[in-house]
Amino acid sequence: MRTVIKEGKSTSAVISEFMKESNLKLDEFKFEVMEEGSKGLLGLFGAKPTKVKITLPDVTEKIKEFVEGILQRIDAKYTSITVNFKDHVYQVDIRSEDPGFIIGKDAKMLDSLQHLLNQMINKQEKKQLKLKVDVDGYRQRRQDALLDKVKDISEKVKEHGRSITMEPLHAANRRLVHQYVEKDKNIRTMTIGDGEFKRVVILPANSTEVIPAKKTTSRPRPERKRNYQSTSAK
Amino acid sequence: MIELIEFVVKALVDDPASIVIKEVVGEKITIYELRAAKSDIGKIIGKKGRTASAIRTIMNAVSARQGKRAVLEIIE
Numbered sequence: 001m002r003t004v005i006k007e008g009k010s011t012s013a014v015i016s017e018f019m020k021e022s023n024l025k026l027d028e029f030k031f032e033v034m035e036e037g038s039k040g041l042l043g044l045f046g047a048k049p050t051k052v053k054i055t056l057p058d059v060t061e062k063i064k065e066f067v068e069g070i071l072q073r074i075d076a077k078y079t080s081i082t083v084n085f086k087d088h089v090y091q092v093d094i095r096s097e098d099p100g101f102i103i104g105k106d107a108k109m110l111d112s113l114q115h116l117l118n119q120m121i122n123k124q125e126k127k128q129l130k131l132k133v134d135v136d137g138y139r140q141r142r143q144d145a146l147l148d149k150v151k152d153i154s155e156k157v158k159e160h161g162r163s164i165t166m167e168p169l170h171a172a173n174r175r176l177v178h179q180y181v182e183k184d185k186n187i188r189t190m191t192i193g194d195g196e197f198k199r200v201v202i203l204p205a206n207s208t209e210v211i212p213a214k215k216t217t218s219r220p221r222p223e224r225k226r227n228y229q230s231t232s233a234k
Numbered sequence: 235m236i237e238l239i240e241f242v243v244k245a246l247v248d249d250p251a252s253i254v255i256k257e258v259v260g261e262k263i264t265i266y267e268l269r270a271a272k273s274d275i276g277k278i279i280g281k282k283g284r285t286a287s288a289i290r291t292i293m294n295a296v297s298a299r300q301g302k303r304a305v306l307e308i309i310e
Contacts (some may be wrong), residue, residue, distance in 0.1 A: 066245065073238035074296045101295065109295050112288035119285055120245040123277070 003056070007049040010037065014052045022056075030055040059125060063090055066120050067133075070113065076102050092117070092133045099136040107142075110135060146173055150180050153202055157187055163203035168193065174200050235296065235304060239266060242289060247274035263303045266293075275310055 008014035011033050019026065037050035060083045067081050071094070078096040085091075096102055103110045114133040121129055134140065146169075153164050166177065174191065177200045181189045190201040236255050244250040249271040258265040270278055279286045290306050297304035 069241050070238070070292075073241055074292060075299075101299070104291070104295055108291050112291040115280075115284060115288045116242055116292070119277075119280065120242065123246050 004054050005034070006052050006054060008037075008052070009050065011050055011052055014050060018052075018054055024056075059090070059121070059129065060085065062124060063092060063117065063121055063131065066117055067092055067094065070116070071102075078102075088130060090121075090129060090131045092131060093137075094133065094135045096135055099138060102135045103138055107138070110138070143173075143176060146176060147180055150177050150202070154181065154184060154187055157202050157204060161204050161207070163190075163201050163207060165192070166200045166202070168197045168199050171198075174198060177202075235264070235266065235293065238292070238296070239268065239289065239306070243268065243270070243278055246277050246285065247271065248277075249274055263305055264297070265305045265307060268306060268308050270308075272310065275308065278308055 006014045006018055008017060015026075015031060018024075018029075022029075032053045032055070033050065034053050035048070035051040037048045063083050064081055067083075071078050071081075076096065077098050078094050080095045082093045083090055084093075094102060101109070102113070104112075110133060114131065117133060118129075118131045121131060132139070150166075153166065157164050169177065178189050181187055181202055186205050187202055188205045188207075190203060191198050192201055193199045236257055239255055240253065243253055243255075247253065247270055252269075252271040252274075254269040256267040256269075258267060268278070277285070278289075280288075286306070286308060293304045293306055
């Protein structure tokens with residue numbers, strides 16, 4: 001919470017002045033009259049200004065409001081929402097009895113919520129803020145599972161001295177893979193493919209193996225074909 | 235559903251007052267027609283339509299749970 005104290009002739013004068021200054025609407029802040037002013041004798045002697053305490057909701061509370069607003073309107077049950085600011089990121093954690101609904105298929109719902117909340121808060125705050133949304137530790141679990149898999153693959157790559165291509169991943173997940181592999185001097189990474197279908201290849205550091213990009217794009221992927229056509233049409 | 239769209243969209247635009255959402259109820263599909271100030275259309279659609287598709291994803295999930303289908307039309 002940020003609070004400011006403003007003085008002026010009357011409460012309404014202070015409030016309208018403040019609204020002009022801060023570009024906020026009346027329902028976006030709270031105010032409290034601390035001291036009622038008086039005009040004094042004939043408006044000359046002993047005139048006292050009106051003091052108004054204005055309370056601005058801070059970003060964390062605003063984020064919480066948005067999350068609650070959406071969850072209530074989509075009828076999603078939740079037990080708590082916590083917002084923490086860490087490493088330049090606002091981490092929103094939702095606890096819910098029905099996390100499946102909030103996460104959605106392939107986390108599409110969760111990603112959509114995250115995107116909208118990011119847009120909403122950036123618009124309202126006129127700043128570039130980064131917001132991450134998680135439900136019941138879902139993203140953390142997925143991240144752990146992904147890194148376990150990368151560990152497995154890395155061992156195999158080192159053992160056989162041959163590259164292994166991973167399935168298409170989102171940018172954020174690919175980043176995790178790259179970061180993990182970077183720590184190991186014996187292996188390195190490469191990215192192949194385009195758009196939605198970028199894949200990470202893990203290969204031995206000294207490998208001169210040529211990764212045929214063509215081969216992977218022509219590999220049949222029946223369940224993704226529809227998406228693929230729409231991206232290639234751009 | 236209208237409250238949901240309104241809540242999200244109004245937070246995204248410069249001119250929330252000119253947001254108008256009309257519900258056209260069909261037998262199986264409900265269409266939501268969204269009108270906004272011309273300069274705000276881009277903000278609702280987003281880069282590569284990401285914001286619009288995020289709204290649609292949420293709408294689909296909500297209406298699927300009620301056994302209905304919802305379509306969002308952004309009208310210029």
